[in-house]
Amino acid sequence: MKTYEEINEKIKQGKAVVVTADEVCELAEAEGIKAVAEKVDVVTTATFGPMCSSGVFLNFGHADPPIKMSKIWLNNVPAYAGLAAVDAYLGATAVSETEGIQYGGGHVIEDLLSGKPIRLEAEGCKTDCYPAERVSVQITLDSLNQAILLNPRNAYQNYAAATNSSSRTLHTYMGTLLPRLGNVAYSTSGQLNPLINDPEYRTIGLGTKIFLGGGIGYVLGEGTQHNPNQLRAANKVPLSSAGTLMLMGDLKQMNPRYLRGATIKKYGVSLMVGIGIPIPVLDEGIAESVSVRDKDIYTTIYDYSVEKLSRPTYGRVNYQELKSGSVQINGNQVPTNPVSSLFMAKEIAAILKDWIRRGEFFLVEPICLLPRDTRLKPLPQKEDESKKDGLKL
Amino acid sequence: MNTVTRRVVLTFPANLVEDTAIYHLIKDYDLVVNILRAKIIPKEIGRIVLELRGKIDNIKKGVSYLESKGIEVKPLAQDIYLNEDKCVSCGMCLAVCHQKALSLNKNTWKIEFNRDDCILCEQCVSVCPLKVIQVTF
Ligand code: SF4
Ligand code: SF4
Secondary structure (H helix, E strand, O other), X not given: OOOHHHHHHHHHOOOOOEEEHHHHHHHHHHHOHHHHXXXXXXXXXXXXXXXXXXXXXXXXXXXXXXXXXXXXXXXXXXEEOOOOOOEEEEEOOOEEXXXXXXXXXXXXXXXXXXXXXXXXXXXXXOOOOOOEOEEEEEEOOOOOOEEEEEEEEEOOOOOOEEEOOOOOOEEEOXXXXXXXXXXXXXXXXXXXXXXHHOOOOOOOEEXXXXXXXXXXXXXXXXXXXXXXXXXXXXXXXXXXOOOOEEEEEEHHHXXXXXXXXXEEOOOEEEEEEEEEEEEEXXXXXXXHHHOOOHHHOEEEEEEOOOOOOOOOXXXXXXXXXXXXXXXXXXXXEEEEEEOOOHHHHHHHHHHHHHXXXXXXXXXXXXXXXXXXXXXXXXXXXXXXXXXXXXXXX | OOEEEXXXXXXXXXXXXXXXXXXXXXXHHOOEEEEEEEEEXXXXXXXXXXXXXXXXXXXXXXXXXXXXXXXXXXEOOOEEEEOOOOOOOOOHHHHHOOOOOEEEOOOOOOEEEOHHHOOOOOHHHHHOOOOOEEEEO
């Protein structure tokens, strides 16, 4: 048994043993779970991929004469203005009014972070305290008072894989799905995935300090659509999309290598986000969880050609199979391709490990852990149908 | 007359046999022919990138000959360029590259581009979410 304080003391003295979630598998294989629990203090996990539910809170500073902005565009991309006078929220998937999905919120975030000037246009209603009705200026990340990345849903704990049984090519957020089961697209980094390494949320919650977009960030709690009730295997790892995280961090100290505006063909705009989460090896149970390997992590293949909320499945596969380049469906070998980057995830896990080893990054014990009992609900049925139900009563 | 080099892309229906055409280019038009790339998508199209070296008149005649055989000939004015510094190796382009010119290195998990296997179909260009694959002229 170790405590956060003990681990942080070791980090301070430069004595903490820190390994990535890939490396810990090798150690567990060679020496067993007990050795992992005794020897390892922190395991670094990571993920990098398109995460649509992302965005940034901005405060522009007051204009002279002042304006209460009620409509806001950044490089022609609309931002939410229903806040105080010069506050806005720019969502990653917002689409340019002039360029369509070739440019959007995700790109503005990357451009801001890269130091590029951004055109801010705003309209407001004339009032006694805010006389101006229109403003059009250039802003930069430096000119903003605050730029706080606040992502309502990131770092999915596992994710469903996608295929397409129809006769036409589909363009989805899982990328191109070729006709007649032409490919299987999968997301998440498997054994490197943060929440897969802490399947029962024993160490991750409000306050957990993380690598976010190349800088420091924090977990705020459960993300939207958090679904701890997903079916789980004996090792407690969910068998499809499950838990999620809400994350925040100061954009000003991030690095554009790890936040990338993306245009997914015939689908829309998104933001690729790089996330790294340290997991303290407090006891043997956690040592076992972090040693989970690709071959013991399963996900479900869904048929995206069926336009229903509950889609038919083609069974389960593990990440070792998915990463091998092909999986079997109905007796045929079908090529697989990822849509999130294992290359970048490995890089992030290594960087976070380095930060901790060098004594630059300490662990923060969460104030409260992620909920384990919330249920995922669909949108209520159409109004006329609920009325019908009402009549029956 | 000087010897010149021209690079051309031949596109032909898959049922056309291109071997004899290339033989004639060498034999009848006195050209040095170097096959840079050759790919055939079964039942769809075939595509060959050739480097032709010889007298300019002979190259022109050779190209006319190919066209008379129903082969489309275009100068190779373009190439696929992957900006490796900007690529994040997400893997989305793999789904559309049937030639496997784009592939994942299973040790590093980095995307690699093998120009020799590329048939310039350009499918990957619009699929890449970061627009880091470009057609260069
Ligand atoms: S889709 Fe683009 S960014 Fe992703 S791996 Fe291919 S070239 Fe790289
Ligand atoms: S153009 Fe792109 S998709 Fe087509 S063969 Fe070349 S690399 Fe592959």
